[in-house]
Amino acid sequence: MTTYNKDILTIKEFAKFxxxxxxxxxxxxxxxxxxAFKIGCGGLxxxxxxxxxxxxxxxxxxxxxxxxxxxxxRISEKKSKTWLRFLxxxxxxxxxxxxxxxxxxxxxxxxxxxxxxxxxxxxxYILHKGEIPNNLLVLHSCDVxxxxxxxxxxxxxxxQNMQEMMVRGRSKYLKGTQSPSCKLTDEQVKEIxxxxxKKIPAKExxxxxxxxxxxxxxxxxxIYRNIKKEK
Numbered sequence: 001m002t003t004y005n006k007d008i009l010t011i012k013e014f015a016k017f018x019x020x021x022x023x024x025x026x027x028x029x030x031x032x033x034x035x036a037f038k039i040g041c042g043g044l045x046x047x048x049x050x051x052x053x054x055x056x057x058x059x060x061x062x063x064x065x066x067x068x069x070x071x072x073x074r075i076s077e078k079k080s081k082t083w084l085r086f087l088x089x090x091x092x093x094x095x096x097x098x099x100x101x102x103x104x105x106x107x108x109x110x111x112x113x114x115x116x117x118x119x120x121x122x123x124x125y126i127l128h129k130g131e132i133p134n135n136l137l138v139l140h141s142c143d144v145x146x147x148x149x150x151x152x153x154x155x156x157x158x159x160q161n162m163q164e165m166m167v168r169g170r171s172k173y174l175k176g177t178q179s180p181s182c183k184l185t186d187e188q189v190k191e192i193x194x195x196x197x198k199k200i201p202a203k204e205x206x207x208x209x210x211x212x213x214x215x216x217x218x219x220x221x222x223i224y225r226n227i228k229k230e231k
Contacts, residue, residue: 009039009040009070009071009074010040010041011025011029011041013039013070013074014039014070017070017073018070029041034067079127082113082127083127086123086127089101089111090148092149095142095149095152096142096144096152097124097148097149098148099146099147103146104119107145108145109121109145109146113126119138120146120148121140121147121148122138124148124150124153125138125150125153127150129153133155136155136157137155137156137157138155139153139155139156139164140153141153141154184209184211184219188209192209192216192220196217196220202217202220
């Protein structure tokens with residue numbers, strides 16, 4: 001079943017741009033000479049009386065080409081308006097283009113694009129470089145989440161995204177001393193494990209290292225770091 005496309009002309013727009021009487025367009029749809037879905041009105045229209053002066057227009061030649069040209073014109077105009085609206089929310093620096101519009105809780109820019117909200121850097125990639133394949137992400141080479149500079153954006157798989165995060169040390173999944181949130185050295189973890197092996201209460205150890213006693217249990221169980229205890 002043909003679906004409604006927001007970028008396709010409405011019946012009134014088609015009549016206006018093609019210079020055909022509005023009622024004539026409706027008649028063309030009713031008689032099947034023009035696809036209602038192709039111009040976006042979504043279905044058949046009721047019959048109307050048409051002035052005789054307009055009847056000759058029903059035999060338009062290359063009607064498909066006329067529709068395609070009008071649709072292409074509308075899409076071009078819409079992209080131009082979208083482009084100006086996008087740039088109005090960008091502050092260009094010597095390197096990054098910082099997004100000054102709405103942002104998500106995670107710090108990424110948010111932009112209304114093609115009737116839906118997407119991340120601003122994804123919109124920037126589409127506007128500058130083209131469509132994004134379904135199985136790929138838009139990655140930052142500058143590690144600045146609110147940057148929308150197309151020169152800093154490239155496509156990659158989820159696996160490549162994780163690899164880049166690991167190499168640059170910004171993954172929340174990094175363990176041990178590699179993690180930016182790491183509070184304890186390997187030697188301290190080793191000492192905690194040995195204290196627990198000696199039956200020292202977890203709460204006492206937690207107070208000593210300023211951590212939760214639950215974290216003490218997790219460290220001694222080797223959940224976060226596999227540190228061998230001294231025998």
